[in-house]
Amino acid sequence: MKIAVVIPCYKVTRHVMDVxxxxxDAVAAIYCVDDACPDGSGALIQASRTDPRVTVLFHPHNRGVGGAIKTGYRAAIADGMDILVKVDGDGQMDPALLMDFVAPIADGTADYTKGNRFWNLSHIRRMPLLRRVGNLMLSFMTKASSGYWQVFDPTNGYTAIHARVASHLRLDAVSDRxxxxxxxxxxLNTIRAVVQDVAMDARYADETSNLRVSRILGEFAFKHVRNTLKxxxxxxxxxxxxxxSLELIAGLGLLAFGSLFGLYHWIASASADVTTPVGTIMIVMVALISGLQFLLAFTGFDIANVPRQVLHRSIQVNRAVPPVARPR
Known part of the structure; x- marks a missing residue:
């Protein structure tokens, strides 16, 4: 299989050449995407490169890390690559682990692999405390919105995907940032692709993060709720x-009925200064408890309903993927 590496480049001039x-050597092509980098990462790579596998692509305007990755994906698919690995250019991701991400896809046991920095408990303390706490909260929200309840560390950007699967995704609809x-x-869940975690350790040195939690907290929460409902x-x-499906309808219906019915009778009893009848209270409690049980049953079904049949074995590359404009 032809393996390609995609490296989004934005303010990574201190580390990208080492990466x-x-x-x-098993990698067939490397796509470095200069995302309108103010430090000239793309120009540095072009001036210093000696590796014929390296291709530098430029964005005229900053599109974010997601936009850069999608540009690299499209270029790799157009060039006939089979497995696309995304590695950051800031040195946090050890290139020596690259084949660990490729192996499950090449073996036919996964369509998409992603890093998990929480496997080795003895190394978790290396991660800054704020990142640890943030990952715990984001991981639970991501489980609900993606349907991949078995994965963890959702913001981990060390990933690999089969080109056939990537070509069938609506890349234009995926978030750019x-x-x-x-x-x-x-x-990936909408096309029922198989996702697998890969144990890894992150490296934290003098790299600068461009992520500001205060700016993205509200946006992330809204998008998680939206994706969960969709x-x-x-x-x-x-x-x-x-x-x-029926459990979900019954659960939501009973919870809504119990809440509204109970609230109405509580207000009516309080206004009349009388005690709410025991029968009314029992109706409310039975509706609420039954609704909660139905929702728990639905959640249990959803947790077990993760994709298990590898997708890339039964599909071909979607040739309708828009080509990438190459630099002259």
Whole structure:
């Protein structure tokens, strides 16, 4: 299989050449995407490169890390690559681990692999505390919005994907910026691709993060809720109608009825200064408890309903993927 590496380049001039030098000889092509880098990362790579595998692509305007990755994906698909690995140019991701991400795809056990920095508990303390706490919260939200309940560390950008699967994704619809990795999981679930975690250790040195939690917190929360609703609607009411669909309807209906019925009678009893009848209280409690049980049953079904059949074995590359404009 032809392996390609995609490296988004934005303010990575201090590390990117070391990253390029460490990439495995088994890699057939390397696509460095200068995302309108103010430090001239692309020009530096062009001036210093000695590796014929390296191609530098330029964005006239900054599109974010997701936009850069999508440009690299399209170029690699157009060039006939089979497995596309994304590596950051800031030195946080060890290129020596690259084949660990390729192997499950090449073996036919996964369509998409992603790093997980939480496997080795003895190394978790190396991660800054704020990142640890943020990852815990984001991981749970991502499980719900993507449907991949078995994966963790959703913001980990060390990933690999089969070109056939990437070509069938609506790349234009995937988020361009920091929500890219999370949005990719949601899009992968819509086509029922198999996702697998790969244990890894991150390296933290003098790299500068461009991510500001205060700026993206509200955006991430909104997009997670949106993707959760879209995924449930698509998987349980458009693609299929199963017992879980009925459990969800019953659960939400009973919870809504119990809440509204109980609130109405509580207000009425309080206004009349009388005690709410025991029968009314029992109706409310039965509705709320039954609704909660139905929702728990639906959640259990959803957790077990992760994709298990590898997709790339049964599909071909989608040749309708828009080509990438190459620099002259």
């Amino acid at each position: 390029l030098a460490a990439i495995d 920091y929500f890219f990795e999370t949005d990719m999981l949601f899009r 995924r449930i609607g698509y998987n349980y009411f458009l693609r299929d109608l199963s017992i879980a």
